[in-house]
Amino acid sequence: xxxxxxxxxxxxxxxxxxxxxxxxxxxxxxxxxxxxxxxxxxxxxxxxxxxxxxxxxxxxxxxxxxxxxxxxxxxxxxxxxxxxxxxxxxxxxxxxxxxxxxxxxxxxxxxxxxxxxxxxxxxxxxxxxxxxxxxxxxxxxxxxxxxxxxxxxxxxxxxxxxxxxxxxxxxxxxxxxxxxxxxxxxxxxxxxx
DNA sequence: CCAACGATGGTCT
DNA sequence: GACCATCGTTGGC
Numbered sequence: 291x292x293x294x295x296x297x298x299x300x301x302x303x304x305x306x307x308x309x310x311x312x313x314x315x316x317x318x319x320x321x322x323x324x325x326x327x328x329x330x331x332x333x334x335x336x337x338x339x340x341x342x343x344x345x346x347x348x349x350x351x352x353x354x355x356x357x358x359x360x361x362x363x364x365x366x367x368x369x370x371x372x373x374x375x376x377x378x379x380x381x382x383x384x385x386x387x388x389x390x391x392x393x394x395x396x397x398x399x400x401x402x403x404x405x406x407x408x409x410x411x412x413x414x415x416x417x418x419x420x421x422x423x424x425x426x427x428x429x430x431x432x433x434x435x436x437x438x439x440x441x442x443x444x445x446x447x448x449x450x451x452x453x454x455x456x457x458x459x460x461x462x463x464x465x466x467x468x469x470x471x472x473x474x475x476x477x478x479x480x481x482x483x
Numbered sequence: 484c485c486a487a488c489g490a491t492g493g494t495c496t
Numbered sequence: 497g498a499c500c501a502t503c504g505t506t507g508g509c
Contacts, residue, residue, distance in 0.1 A: 333501070342501070352494060369502050370491030376501085389501060419502045459501055 296444040301437060304361035308334045308379040308386040311360075313470050315377070317448035320393060322441045325401065325425050327393030327415055328448065331471040331478045333457045335376075337384040342463025345385025355433040356385045363441065365422070365432040372419030375427050377436065377443075391418045391458070391469075393425075394477040417479040450475075 299318065306314060312334040320327050335343040344353040344366070355364040356378055364376040364387050380386030393415035395402055402414045402424035415421035422428070427441075436443055451473040456464055458479065471478045 335501075344501080347495090350495075366501090367491095367493055369500060370493065372502050374501060391501085417502070457501070461500080463501095 296446060298442040299436075299445055301361060303443075304377070304379065304436070306379075308336060308388060309468070311377070311379045312388045312468070313452055315388060315390070315443070316452060316470060316472050317446055317450050319396065319444040319446055320390070320425075320441070321444060322425055322427070323398075325398035326396040327421070327425070328396060328446070329390060329392075329443075330394050330475045331390075331392035331469070333389040333391055333470070334379075334468040335387050335389065336468070337380060337386050340463050340466065340468075342457065342460040342466070343385070343387075345387075349385075353385065356387050357383055358433065359435075361436045363431055363434045363436065363439075365427060365429055367429065368419065373422040373428055374418045375422050375425075375431075389418060390421065392416050392471070392477055392479045393421050394475065395424070412476060416477050 312332040315329050315332050318329050337345055345356045349357055355362055358378055359382045360379045362378040364378055365373050368374050375390050376387040378387050395414050403409050406414050406424050414424045452470055453473045454467050455469045456467055457469045
């Protein structure tokens with residue numbers, strides 16, 4: 291049997307407008323080393339009229355990767371304990387990104403279970419802090435490119451419906467409907483699936 | 484089931 | 497000194 295070889299997504303895919311990219315990422319596969327997971331939940335962060343976006347108050351040392359080219363990775367530490375993994379989007383210099391909030395684990399599950407200290411599959415990648423822990427994503431990945439680095443996004447032809455809602459955990463910009471997830475998927479982060 | 488809360492440290496004012 | 501794009505635990509039903 292010849293294994294099916296999926297193509298890594300390239301520049302054209304990441305250069306879509308941010309909201310389009312946030313939706314298009316659903317159903318795609320994130321791969322790092324031997325770990326794989328299907329993206330099931332995302333959030334868009336925009337450079338205009340979005341006070342919830344890290345880039346909304348201008349360039350700083352932390353958010354600098356957001357102002358780089360689409361397809362780069364932006365990782366930051368939240369609440370002193372967890373990392374959040376974002377894919378930079380929009381035009382270079384704008385400061386937009388897509389937060390990856392949940393994955394459906396596909397490959398490398400035993401390593402994910404060890405890192406997360408739980409056997410429960412539903413609890414491995416069902417939240418932004420959980421999936422970075424399961425995949426070993428830290429600041430050492432900050433500003434790498436998905437076009438040529440150890441992390442890649444692979445195409446897939448999964449059929450699914452998209453549900454839209456407000457974003458999770460924000461104090462500013464909480465009314466914007468910029469969260470997207472695969473309807474009915476059991477690996478979406480706890481709230482409102 | 485679910486609401487409340489503490490852990491924890493980088494970043495920004 | 498205040499604020500987090502979170503999570504696991506606790507203690508209530």
